[in-house]
Amino acid sequence: MSGTIKKLVAERGFGFITAEDGNDYFFHRSGSIDFDRLDTGSKVSFVTEPSAKGPRATNVRAEV
Secondary structure (H helix, E strand, C coil): CEEEEEEEEHHHCEEEEEECCCCEEEEEHHHECCHHHCCCCCEEEEEEECCCCCCEEEEEEECC
């Protein structure tokens, strides 16, 4: 899946992605390959997985 970083809270290690399907997905530093390269507006690819609070993004990678 592809999307754009909607909000990044780098000091706390998480953020939100707005996906091409229009949904927003939470992601954590531990589920990101390129966390230190990301910023608000960055284009990313990712997969989703279930969590206790709903689907979240994992394997988040910056698109080149």
